[in-house]
Amino acid sequence: MDAVAPPPFSQRALQWLKKEALPLLIMLGLLATARDTLANHYQVPSGSMQPTLEPGDRVVVDMRAYGLRLPFTQVRLLDAGVPQRGEVAVFDSPADGTRLIKRVVAVAGDHVQVRNGHLSINGQALSSAESPLQEQFGNRTATLELDRGGGPDVADVQVPAGKLLVMGDHRGDSYDGRYFGWVDADLVYGRAVAVYYRRGEGLEWRRL
Incomplete structure (x- = not known):
């Protein structure tokens, strides 16, 4: 055969x-x-968000928080709202495209003042004399780091339609909206949800 x-x-x-x-x-x-x-992660490169985020922290990012996009593009398939004050957002710098993570401190229509690192929104200070390093954004609290001062002051300005002002919690050591200007709300990459890994401490779940 x-x-x-x-x-x-x-x-x-x-x-x-x-x-x-x-x-x-x-x-x-x-x-x-x-x-x-849907979801991604981000490794914090610097101390601009201390003490909330430390260099090397790994953060879960909710990509659906502000809308569902066509994969690998900025084309929105479904709107799910816009960034809110106090949220920690991931976005591309309007200055050079570097991916950054900062806190959204003011949204369209807000009147903003920053003096010695302390915010006032629509004439209302976000911190108090009793807790000068705590700023209250509704139900979110930001703890500030002012060991290097407060960074540039901001006179009374109004956030334009469709824009956001973002800042780091380490006010004197943050390259943020006080330098590069407004961020387009509809181009924000996602909302940082929680720290899932911290150098020296290992795996954890620290909500933001």
């Missing part, structure tokens, strides 16, 4: 691609899509 010749190499390679490689590529594509549109 004659031996059956094996299929040509090209046919065997095609069968392998269909059976092994294609499912793997599909899985990787789905994971990349989920990361770009």
